[in-house]
Amino acid sequence: MIPPDLHNQLFKGHSGEEAQATLPPDFPTASHTCTDPSAEDLSSFMAQTDCVVAFPEGWTKRCTQRRGGASAGKWDMYLTAPDGTRLRSSVELLSYVVSHRIRIDPTYLNFDRVIRPGVDVSSLTPGAQSLIRKIKYLEEHDFDPSGLSMIVKAPQAPKARKIRSRDSAPTKSHMSLSKLSQRIPPLKPKHEKYLQRQLAKVQYPSPHQIRYMAMQLKLDIAVVSAWFQKNRVNPQTLLSQRLESTDMMDTNELLTTVLSTGTEAEVIRENAESDQVCGEL
Structure with a gap:
């Protein structure tokens, strides 16, 4: 039975699962026993659903895997002290530890599924790390538990913020036609006809024009933008088509006109004409 004062000190900072161990009234029979964890190959040993590790100083740890219920598959750890006390x-x-003033190594005498001395403390669970800090405090303060409540959880270093490179994000110009098709839901015939009419007027609508068309059709802006990206004609193709259809226009003038369709200058010019371009449904 834990004295009330000591109980309050020890329960400080422990979860309900640690404080109230809802375990079977007695230990189950182990299916495997390890007597020298520092030397034995433990890979097959830890695959056992029930196992016992005997440490040289007289302590034993029993690992039992739950077989039923909502928590099936989880592990329960039990310690037995050299005098037979079950913890x-x-x-x-x-x-x-306080009542017997005994020094232990909590890096493996804990309730983690760890059975080999010398493990990396950072690999243990927060509960085991808290136990290590409290055992260290007790040993440094002559096993006086009065200051245990002052021990707080060790602060964790802030995680480095992952900065996403702009190059890693797929841009509209780099998207494949298959991906664009996935982004464009089937449009109503009247929406398709409307966008086809606008496409005949402007191959590269500005963001303002895209928003206006989306508002007129009550569609998502991304859908309208993706539709134009998929259906607009490449400037080189447009140049070839116009060269085939006319021999009246000066070639240099035609080249300047067609290639300017895809430039920023054309986008800026078309911003001023958005009402004229997008005014019909």
């Missing part, structure tokens, strides 16, 4: 939580272990 089922970190609180009981701290109480035992």
